[in-house]
Amino acid sequence: MAELPIGAGEGEARAEIVRLNKIIQALMNRAERSTEVQGSDFTLFETAIMLEERVRARTVELEAALAEKERVSVALRKSEAQFAAIFNMTPDPIALTRLRDGVVMEASRSFTKYFGLDEAEVVGRTTLPGGLDIWVSAEERQGWRELLERTGEVVGFQAQMRRRDGSQVTVLVSSRVFEAGGEQYVVTDIHDISVQARRTAYLEGIASHDPLTGLPNRLLIADRLAQAIGRSRRSGLHVAVCYLDLDGFKEINDSLGHAAGDRVLVEVARRLRACVRSGDTVARLGGDEFVVLLSDLIDDNECVAAIDRLLVAVGQPYDLDGQARGGISASIGITVFPTDQGDPDTLIRHADHAMYAAKQAGKNRHHLFDTGHEQRQVARQATLRRLSEALGRGEFCLHYQPQVNCRLGKVVGFEALIRWRHPRLGLLAPAEFIPLIEDTDLAGPFGEWVIGTVLAQSDAWRRVGVELQISVNTFIRHLLEVDFSRKLAAMLNGYSWGGRSLLQLELVETAALKELKTVRAVVEECREIGIAFSLDDFGTGYSTLAHLRHLPADEIKIDQSFVAQMLESVEDRVIVEAVIGLSQAFGRSLVAEGAETTAHVSALLALGCNVVQGYAVARPMPAEDMLPWLQGFQPDLGWQPLSDADDD
Amino acid sequence: MTTSKRIEWSDAMLTGVAEMDSQHHILVDTLNEVSTRMAESSVDPMFDRVTRDLLAYAIYHFDTEELLMQQYGYAEAAPGEAARHLAAHRGFAERVVKLRDDARTGKPGAAVALLRFLESWLVDHIMTIDQLLGEFVCRHNHAAAGIQAPDRNADELR
Numbered sequence: 001m002a003e004l005p006i007g008a009g010e011g012e013a014r015a016e017i018v019r020l021n022k023i024i025q026a027l028m029n030r031a032e033r034s035t036e037v038q039g040s041d042f043t044l045f046e047t048a049i050m051l052e053e054r055v056r057a058r059t060v061e062l063e064a065a066l067a068e069k070e071r072v073s074v075a076l077r078k079s080e081a082q083f084a085a086i087f088n089m090t091p092d093p094i095a096l097t098r099l100r101d102g103v104v105m106e107a108s109r110s111f112t113k114y115f116g117l118d119e120a121e122v123v124g125r126t127t128l129p130g131g132l133d134i135w136v137s138a139e140e141r142q143g144w145r146e147l148l149e150r151t152g153e154v155v156g157f158q159a160q161m162r163r164r165d166g167s168q169v170t171v172l173v174s175s176r177v178f179e180a181g182g183e184q185y186v187v188t189d190i191h192d193i194s195v196q197a198r199r200t201a202y203l204e205g206i207a208s209h210d211p212l213t214g215l216p217n218r219l220l221i222a223d224r225l226a227q228a229i230g231r232s233r234r235s236g237l238h239v240a241v242c243y244l245d246l247d248g249f250k251e252i253n254d255s256l257g258h259a260a261g262d263r264v265l266v267e268v269a270r271r272l273r274a275c276v277r278s279g280d281t282v283a284r285l286g287g288d289e290f291v292v293l294l295s296d297l298i299d300d301n302e303c304v305a306a307i308d309r310l311l312v313a314v315g316q317p318y319d320l321d322g323q324a325r326g327g328i329s330a331s332i333g334i335t336v337f338p339t340d341q342g343d344p345d346t347l348i349r350h351a352d353h354a355m356y357a358a359k360q361a362g363k364n365r366h367h368l369f370d371t372g373h374e375q376r377q378v379a380r381q382a383t384l385r386r387l388s389e390a391l392g393r394g395e396f397c398l399h400y401q402p403q404v405n406c407r408l409g410k411v412v413g414f415e416a417l418i419r420w421r422h423p424r425l426g427l428l429a430p431a432e433f434i435p436l437i438e439d440t441d442l443a444g445p446f447g448e449w450v451i452g453t454v455l456a457q458s459d460a461w462r463r464v465g466v467e468l469q470i471s472v473n474t475f476i477r478h479l480l481e482v483d484f485s486r487k488l489a490a491m492l493n494g495y496s497w498g499g500r501s502l503l504q505l506e507l508v509e510t511a512a513l514k515e516l517k518t519v520r521a522v523v524e525e526c527r528e529i530g531i532a533f534s535l536d537d538f539g540t541g542y543s544t545l546a547h548l549r550h551l552p553a554d555e556i557k558i559d560q561s562f563v564a565q566m567l568e569s570v571e572d573r574v575i576v577e578a579v580i581g582l583s584q585a586f587g588r589s590l591v592a593e594g595a596e597t598t599a600h601v602s603a604l605l606a607l608g609c610n611v612v613q614g615y616a617v618a619r620p621m622p623a624e625d626m627l628p629w630l631q632g633f634q635p636d637l638g639w640q641p642l643s644d645a646d647d648d
Numbered sequence: 649m650t651t652s653k654r655i656e657w658s659d660a661m662l663t664g665v666a667e668m669d670s671q672h673h674i675l676v677d678t679l680n681e682v683s684t685r686m687a688e689s690s691v692d693p694m695f696d697r698v699t700r701d702l703l704a705y706a707i708y709h710f711d712t713e714e715l716l717m718q719q720y721g722y723a724e725a726a727p728g729e730a731a732r733h734l735a736a737h738r739g740f741a742e743r744v745v746k747l748r749d750d751a752r753t754g755k756p757g758a759a760v761a762l763l764r765f766l767e768s769w770l771v772d773h774i775m776t777i778d779q780l781l782g783e784f785v786c787r788h789n790h791a792a793a794g795i796q797a798p799d800r801n802a803d804e805l806r
Binding site: 339341371372379380382386422425432433539559561562 | 657666667669670671673674675676677678680696699700701703704705706707708709710711714715718737738741742745748749750752753754
């Protein structure tokens, strides 16, 4: 340590205490940080705390007896001695430099020892380039310096430094700025991490590169891709992820052996690298699969031109044991960020999908990943998951719509209609989500839930004397499950009235047609346990006649769309008439859906269809509204056939 | 059947909200499927698939957007616009169901009607109403970023 000017005026003595305190504070802060970073500087830390305590006590004393310059000077000498002790005690090199020019004011013994320099060579010289030259890179020093000026302290800044013997070391630099006498100084601790750095670099090299070709592997490519995405977000330029799989590689491997296969892989790696720009990355994922990252693309044309170069390069013959072997080409799948918004792993997976499409399309070509198509699958899968969760969470409910014989003015049954109480989108009608379920594995769980709920409701209504038929829409997929009728029988057996269930299953005509034979067999099994069947949406399919002959349905329902428009459209009216005629000819009962007004009811009655379901009669309603509705039910006086008015 | 023009995704369709934008590709994709395949002899399987996927889109995508609206307080900040947006969402599935019914009952021109509907949705909704929501969300995000780091770019914000 330099001599402190003892014996000057009181003000100067005070200033010296302040300066010393600042140095100790800086040292202590550094020790704290250093502990956080390395977890090993306890001695320094404790000493600094102890020292701080002492100086604080000493300062109080000194301030009480400032006139006694002798005591002041003793105190200062003591503090200085302690500071010097710390400075030279820590194994980490420590230096005190002037901020503005980097000139070293003090250097610890460990500092001179570490760098292999004499104290005389160090003190008074700058750490700027051209001076001590301990920083390997001027840019690194500049980075440290800028950080220091901006925040006043730097913790664990990794840098390369050079020692006198020319050896390079990796260090963590921790520094703090303090002010004394109008000048800014920096106290800096240097912690060697060379051993760890070498080990990490070695492991990273092994872990991130393919030993055969020396190319980056899957780990590293994901990292590079993440960086490229970051650049793309800032620049607005595109990044193409190209997944490349060799065609004809297996044949080489099988006929000429793995050594030949390896030579091909090495040569492919070389050719790919030769095709791309310096900023692009070629990686090998394993086997004969490679990824090429093309960054900073202005448009897709630039990408396609590059891909064509890759295809030509890979397609050239390979020299194997002096023989030119052809027959190797590449199938390349491409996806482009930001059109495709996936994360690195997703982008690589998408490019992989597109590669399969290229293979299927005949190999030796590229295929661009279709984001919209992918998103469609994602949306459907996610919605199915959502539906499944919603079923578990009880987000569905049943509404019931009465079916009324308008000629007799009598309620004959209900149709149960499922609703989804979606927490954000509100109450969704079945037509908005049932099409998603009907051909999936969810058909069974949903079908069972509906039937179970209807049976429980039916039980509740029977207890208050309401014994009416309830129709349930049934998924063909559910009906065709192996033990459908057995499960249904078990559900019915839970009720004393199980044999007289009044349950009717509605099958959509067009869907039933696809598996007519099997459907017919199940329908017959179910009829034996007292279940009735209805053919829903009748008239929308093609082979209605053949259908009606082969399916033992008790009832047919005229599709609502024909009924709704029968008043305006002659065609629709003709279809309604035809369906009524069929039902009479085959002796099936008949329900017309979609009767919206009294005029519809009158027209249906006139054509001979008496049982009607629709807004003209009643809207679907929650189960709890049904009993009051039934009690208040009065047939509409307008329910008269158009042509005659002789009925009651 | 590649005589019909495909609609390519363009920056004019971007809202700036990544989640919304990637989901909007679904509508463009289905629109292109309808437009390139409607001339085929039997459009039934295509129509079935496309309308089914549009119903999934309505549940999946509108949930995403309406969650954003909730999170960012859209209804409080722009009640009229939010109500208009929600009403448009509610009408979408209804319209798809209607078109699906029309096709199912053999009404002529259902494929053309679907194509027109999707085109108008792209122009009137994605490129119009959604842009307002996108701007709103982006503005909020920028403002939030400004609060977290007030010293940075303070001049730019002023």
